[in-house]
Amino acid sequence: MFKFPAVSLRNSIFVRLVFTYLFVVIPIIVLGLYLYQWSYKNASEDISRATSKQLNYYLGTLDREVEWIELQLFDLVEDSGLNTLSVTWDFIDNADRRSELSRLIQRMTSVQNSSPYIKDIYIHIPSITKTLSTAGAIQDFDIVQYHFFRSGAKESDHRLIKWNNSLYLNGSKESGRKGAEPLFTVQIELDIEKLLKSLEQVNLYPESGSLLLSESAGFVLSTDKDADLAIQDFIKNSPSSNDAVVMKLKNKKFQMNKVYSEATGLSVAMYLPEETVKRPLSTFSKWAWIFIMTSLLAIVVFSYSSYRIIHQPLLKLIQGFKRMEGGSLDSPIEHERKDEFGYLYTRFNHMLSKLQTLIDQDFKQKMMMQKAELKQLQSQINPHFLYNSFFILNTLSRMGDADRIEKFTNMLGEYFRFITRNGEDFVALSEEIKHSRTYTEIQNLRFSRRITVFFDELPKEMESIRVPRLIVQPIIENAYEHSLEKMEEDGILHVAFEKSPGEILIRIEDNGNAITDSELESLREHLHHTADSYEITGMMNIHRRLVLTFGEGSGLFLAKSKLNGLEVLIRIKTEEEITCIGS
Template sequence: MFKSKTFRKMLISITLVCFCFYGIGLFSNLYSRRVLANQIQDTLDSKVRFWEEQLEQEVTSLLLTQSSLTDDSNLLKLHVMWDSMSSYQRNEAIKQFSYRLLNIKVLHGIAASINTYFPERRMVVSADAPILDEYEEDIFEGYEQFYLTEEGDICLTVYFPFYGSPREDKLPHYYIRTTITPYTLQDTLSEMLGEDEGILFLMDAEEGRVLAGSGKKLMEDVAETPVLNAVRKQLTEAEDEEMIHVSEDGFASGCLFPKLGVWLVYCYPDRILEEPLDFFGIFNIALTVLALALLVSYAWYARKSFAKPLDKIMQAMEDFQDKESFLIEEQDRDDRDELTVIYHRYNKIVKKTESLIRENLDSKYRVHIAELRQLQYQIQPHFLYNSIFLIYRMARMDENETMAEYAEHLGKYYQYITRVGNSMVKVRQEISHIENYLAIQETRFGERIRAFLGDTPEEVKDMDIMPLILQPLVENAYEHGMKDCMRNGQIWISMCYESGIFSFTVEDNGPGMSEEELIGVCRKMEEGTIETEEIHAISNTNIRLKLHYGEGSGLTFENREEGGFRVTARILLGEGQNHG
């Protein structure tokens, strides 16, 4: 099977086509996977920005609410009139202010505690308890509004008064601080996430530690989210970036919360992402199997439908030395495909070729016969004998001048037929030979038979033509058409040239032929079975014309309406000439 070069080329071609489609499929697969991944990443980015804006609005609202507390009347009383107030007045002011802090805590669920600190008096008013006796020392360097503790708590603080250039000897009169713990953050993040299948984390910008998450079990959630390792690495390397994207071990998108110095990171579960992406892996496997199956199926089908039939043709062409025929055995099949047609036409071509070979051999044989007859015709002993006897009679009658002219024409006649051989001559040379022949016959027959030669077309005078191809037609008119004519015999010779065809016509006023004779002569002429004795030299001339100038050339015969016979030679000369 693989010995056939054509079959190998077919396999290579289909393999290349399969690989091309396979490559296009893989490229489309990878491109689709990348597009899907980008779409997922864009979705994550949109979601994390939205949630970051929500968180920022919550924190900003909480800060504004804290700032509005600095002008609270009860707070101002506690600060300015503490010493002049009675215990009852102090307790009432503290209770009312604490109740307001409680309302703020309830309104902002993100707040774990809201406390008001009086550093000079070392007391604390809380939303959970009116007065806290314990007061921890605070550092007011920088008067930071946002502060992240080591425990992961986020502190939002409003100072009164606020010093633009903090000094150690100047302490704020009081400050209001809201503490946001991981627990309250978890509730807030979970509420923001809603029914989304992902998970939110709040992470430290400097160390990359997880401060809070939207899940109830933070440590387990961190352990089950491997993409956080890549997130930590990117957070530590991020400098001025406000967004991060991670697609290693899952997908994650993070947005910086600059006020708090933390990152809000949204992670999407691997299992949810891999479900649509797994389709592409399955598609790759299916595409590979399909490509291999197509290749194997095509190889089997090509071997059965193409390789084997081609092998038959090759064997028929190569093993001819041991066979009597080139023909291929054809099988009867209901489905005639192209190869069946090729078998049939191949056998038809073989038969036609064998027929052409036989015809070619037959043509060559006929050519040799025609050449042999031409040689025999050139000798023409009867014409030579008649000419010698005529010279003898003229010598006896003392017709010296006529005898001299006759001898001159006779010499030119035999000079022409003995020198031309098989080489081509000009039309004018052939016509000049006919003129010599007519002069000889005029001397011989005198007034009994008169011949009239028309003008030769100027276009054909210098064209090449086979020698001794026209003169036999004139001689046939003398020997056959005028054979029984005793007086008033006439022969007309005319020529014309049109559309590359040179026509040479010889007519006589002899008895002509009957219809049966004419039909028989034409049929024998087509079959090539006419004998020279029936029409002198005509058959040989017709064979030479057809073999040399093609099927468009040859002789035609007909009876004249006025009586007599007409022979026309049609010869393809000029552009239509075919030296076959």
């Protein structure tokens, strides 16, 4: 085995490239990282400060609104008419009852209109078994809601209570008797839609999201309906701070700010994808230009070094390959290099010498053998077919069928022109199949009543494949001569095409006399070794040319036909892009 020659460390292309790259690129990388970190830090701090101010302002506004609503709630609880009505309901007439209820509805509507965040107001009065609301006016007593807020008010000292995915402020008027039910309870429902719209105004960027939380009530309101629950859980468990917190969820980082109000127990938070913070900022244009100029200079230096160290030697090697492709095998590369390219040049020159020897000893001999075999096959025009052709022509002329005579002579001319031309040994598969079709059409003039030909269409993707000439028609001719001509009726000839990864198949089969296993094995033996008759010699010629052209695995393969005759399979091995020695 040839060993790779020793190359000194000083002459190694790899070492020189590594040192050149490090010398040029490391300063740029250091400068870029510094600019990036500095820009990101400043942008992150600016965004965090702006976000905190925005959140504090929003939460302060919301606190004032809640305090105002609580004042209105207190006024409703202390309303004298409401207190009187809850106690004296059984002692007043119906007219006074209706009048007082109407006044209460109007008062509730007035309170509702005093704040955009009030959605509805409920007053539950057990003594009259009625529930009043601004949306439903006077309703039957809602015992479920009444008991929920009655028990919730006792168990919790939180200002906001969650019920049915909404927030409520609750108040009640106690009767003064120990253990007795309150005279009435009042709940003010906050408008979640209005809260959501006000929360959306907190978002500084389209990609950001905001959350309003009440940890005590277990309430979360998010501007992003598709917000990951993991984000909500992280924000819930994060302490409130004016500084930004970075959270990483599902391989994605977010910058989060959270502010808490002790007055209402509400927290508001905003999160922003880290990619938004990392966007280039216009304030760093000066540094960007410095970075660009430095990068350009580095590119020039590195490109020049690469050209001297790699590109020039590589061009010399490419030029040597181009000369070789043009047929010049006596043009070695002259050099004095001691690095890896010196090794490649030496091996290239050795390859040229070896290739020249192989061509002289082997390839030329095989090509001469192929050409000699093709010439021999072309010279073996079947006299029997020629005689029959003249007989058909004579018959048509006696019948006076000028159209068929013209068609027949044209087909006959095309047939012999394809067989006898010497211009090229390889043709497109479409031409080979066209010649075979012409042959079957000529034979059809003789045997149309006895033999039926099924000739499939050649697939488009197989038309341009270049193959040796006369690999299909001689096999069809063999089927006629040794099988189909002997049949008095119902003869069938079928030609089909298949294409699969790595190979193409041409299948020729007939329904001639049934062939035995011993006869089939004998044909296979003669095909791959010696031949004693013309027809096997012709098939062996085709088989050897296919093997020489397309390599092992290609050639002719014989089998019993499903039509009860002989099947000849032409297999041509291909690559992903089908090529051929003669193309």
